[in-house]
Amino acid sequence: MANDETLRSLMFTLSYVLMKRRRDVTSADAQRRREVQRRVAHRRYFQQRHKRMIMFPHTVPMRSMMIAQTSRPVSGPPARPTRVWSSIESTDWWERVVMREFQPSDWLEKFRMTKETFFLLCGKLKPRLSRQDTRLRPALPLEKRVAVALWRLASNVEYRTISALFGVGRSTVCKCVRDVCHAIVLLLRPLYLRPPSEQELEDAARLFSTRWGFPHCVGALASLHVPIIAPSSNTHSYWNSRGWLSVVTQGAVNGLGQFWDVCAGFPGSTEHSAILQNSTLWARGCDGFLLHEPPLDFMGRPLGFLMLGDAGYPLKSWLLKSFPESGALSDAQRVFNRRLERARSVADEAFLRLRARWQCLLKRNDCRMDVVPTMILACCVLHNVCEVHGDEFEERWEEAVRTEESPQPADEVSPAADDRDGEEVRALFCEYFLQQETQQRTLAC
Numbered sequence: 001m002a003n004d005e006t007l008r009s010l011m012f013t014l015s016y017v018l019m020k021r022r023r024d025v026t027s028a029d030a031q032r033r034r035e036v037q038r039r040v041a042h043r044r045y046f047q048q049r050h051k052r053m054i055m056f057p058h059t060v061p062m063r064s065m066m067i068a069q070t071s072r073p074v075s076g077p078p079a080r081p082t083r084v085w086s087s088i089e090s091t092d093w094w095e096r097v098v099m100r101e102f103q104p105s106d107w108l109e110k111f112r113m114t115k116e117t118f119f120l121l122c123g124k125l126k127p128r129l130s131r132q133d134t135r136l137r138p139a140l141p142l143e144k145r146v147a148v149a150l151w152r153l154a155s156n157v158e159y160r161t162i163s164a165l166f167g168v169g170r171s172t173v174c175k176c177v178r179d180v181c182h183a184i185v186l187l188l189r190p191l192y193l194r195p196p197s198e199q200e201l202e203d204a205a206r207l208f209s210t211r212w213g214f215p216h217c218v219g220a221l222a223s224l225h226v227p228i229i230a231p232s233s234n235t236h237s238y239w240n241s242r243g244w245l246s247v248v249t250q251g252a253v254n255g256l257g258q259f260w261d262v263c264a265g266f267p268g269s270t271e272h273s274a275i276l277q278n279s280t281l282w283a284r285g286c287d288g289f290l291l292h293e294p295p296l297d298f299m300g301r302p303l304g305f306l307m308l309g310d311a312g313y314p315l316k317s318w319l320l321k322s323f324p325e326s327g328a329l330s331d332a333q334r335v336f337n338r339r340l341e342r343a344r345s346v347a348d349e350a351f352l353r354l355r356a357r358w359q360c361l362l363k364r365n366d367c368r369m370d371v372v373p374t375m376i377l378a379c380c381v382l383h384n385v386c387e388v389h390g391d392e393f394e395e396r397w398e399e400a401v402r403t404e405e406s407p408q409p410a411d412e413v414s415p416a417a418d419d420r421d422g423e424e425v426r427a428l429f430c431e432y433f434l435q436q437e438t439q440q441r442t443l444a445c
Contacts, residue, residue, distance in 0.1 A: 048092050094144055094166055111150045112357045113382075113391045121385065122146050124191075128183035140168065140176075148173055149180035153379060156360040178371055181378040189377065192384040193259055195284070201292075201305055207255035212343035214308070215432075216298060218290065219252045219260065221309040221319070222347035223272050224355070225408055226376060227364040240268035241409040247369075249376050250275045252307065257350040258387050262380045265373030272312030272411045290318045299428045306425070308344040312411030315418035317425050324415075332430035339433050354383045356397035362404060 098106075107115045122143050129146070131139035148166055151157070152173070163170045196204060201218050208217040225246035231238060238245045246268035252261035263279040276282050284290075285307070295302030306318045315321055322337040323329055329337070355362040358379040365372055386393075 092167075094147070098147070099143075108392060108394070110154065111147065112154045113150075113386050114389075117386065117389050117391055118146070118150075119143070120389070121188075121382075124187060125180065125183045128187055129179060140172065144168075145176045146180055148176040150382075152177050153181075153358045153360045153375070153382070156363045156365065177367075177375070181371070181374045184378040184381050185374055188381050188385065192388065193262060193377075193381050195289075196254070196260055198292075201290070204254050205305055208343060211255055212346065214339055214343035216296065216303055216306055217308055217343060218305045219254055219307045220344045220347035221250065221252055221276070221307055221313060222344075222351055223275065223312065223411070224249045224251065224351050224361070225268055226361050226372070227406055228369070228372060229364060229366050231369045234267070237267040237269050241411070242407060244268075244406050246409075247372055247376075248272075248275060249380075250279060250281075251347065251351065251380065252281060253347040253350045255346060256387065257346055257353065258384045259350065259380045262377055264376040264380075268409075271413070272310075273314050273413045273417060276309075276313055285316070285318045299432055301428060303425065303428075308340055308347075310344065310411075312413055314413050315422035315426065317419060317421040320422065320426055320429070323426075330430075332434040335433045335437050336426065336430045339429075350383075352398060352401055353393060354379060356401045357383060357386065357393065359400065362401060 102110075102115070104114065107113065107118065111118055113121070125146060126142060129142050131142075133139050144166065148162060148168065151162055151165075152159075159170045159173045162173045166173070168176075196218070204218040205216055209215040225240055225242075225248055228238065228245050228247055230245055235245070238247065240246050240248075247264070248266040248268060248270055249262060249264040250266075250272065251259050251263075254260055261279075261281050263275060263281070266275050266278075288304075290305040290307070292304050295304065297303070304318065306320055309319050309321050311321060311324070313319060313321055320340065322340050323333045325337075360375060361379055365375070367375060
């Protein structure tokens with residue numbers, strides 16, 4: 001009997017010791033978790049504040065600086081130094097800094113457009129890009145998706161940098177860029193980048209005549225090589241004449257420097273004349289797209305509208321280019337070359353502004369080859385959007401273009417490809433410009 005009492009007493013004592021030990025361990029674990037959570041929250045706050053101060057020192061409110069000075073420091077040194085680009089996903093920067101504290105100059109610098117144009121763009125893309133929340137996660141806001149894509153197009157920074165900045169995954173950044181570019185091409189290209197109507201052709205010809213001194217002209221042609229990484233197949237065809245990998249884009253520009261026809265995605269070794277002959281512009285030009293009814297008179301001869309190109313294009317009755325430079329040129333031919341190059345410079349200036357504004361076309365593009373043509377088209381559309389809505393263009397953006405390490409390749413087509421009708425039209429313009437030069441000299445005397 002005494003043994004049973006002793007055994008029960010021993011069992012009771014052992015149970016009490018085990019229960020107390022379990023309570024102590026549970027309490028210690030809970031306290032440890034609270035401390036870890038407190039330190040994580042504290043570190044996250046200072047990482048976000050540090051990132052804002054590094055990127056946008058003028059947007060840091062004075063109140064947050066005062067709070068930071070009075071905050072209780074974390075006990076003990078951190079496990080490793082705090083980094084500006086935190087791996088912790090947070091939307092604080094987008095929701096609080098960009099949406100509330102960005103100044104007009106910040107919108108222009110980071111997104112290459114004003115805040116008003118940005119939200120106008122979002123409104124036009126909403127039918128294609130709007131998403132619904134699911135049970136698993138809320139949908140990424142439309143404005144944030146567009147901002148992610150524009151940041152990539154404007155800066156060409158790596159996906160991981162944009163991922164940390166906007167608090168989204170890298171795959172989400174890639175998907176945003178692809179979806180937004182496709183939506184821009186699908187929804188905005190018919191509005192901002194389309195062939196001109198007959199009335200618009202007349203207005204364009206009048207603008208080229210008054211501003212650039214070249215009558216009957218409605219557009220200038222130029223080509224752009226966009227640097228790329230080596231594709232997985234057919235790599236040799238992407239090496240251009242300058243010795244670097246690229247894809248070629250052909251663009252037709254009006255007198256205001258806006259694109260109205262773009263053909264993108266050809267391998268870098270493709271000749272400019274081959275791109276033209278494989279484009280819809282060639283078919284439309286040969287089918288009489290630039291003819292005028294009734295025919296316009298020029299130097300006693302009926303003449304339709306025409307375009308201007310460089311030495312890489314064939315001479316046609318609707319496409320003129322300069323005479324090859326040599327010591328045997330006549331005065332009329334030299335005057336024609338000066339007038340044509342002056343008028344055609346509007347295309348070179350448009351491509352310069354395009355690359356300065358959207359630097360994914362200036363620096364080496366690491367996107368997949370099936371995305372690059374769409375990205376180029378989207379940038380051309382966005383260029384027109386900014387030009388149409390009068391968004392300011394910063395001259396300092398051009399510095400990166402003018403000092404690029406990979407100069408644009410030049411192309412030249414054989415004179416055998418020139419058309420006889422084109423030579424006759426060019427001769428008419430030589431006579432016309434020479435008469436103008438003679439009259440100007442006479443008036444000056």
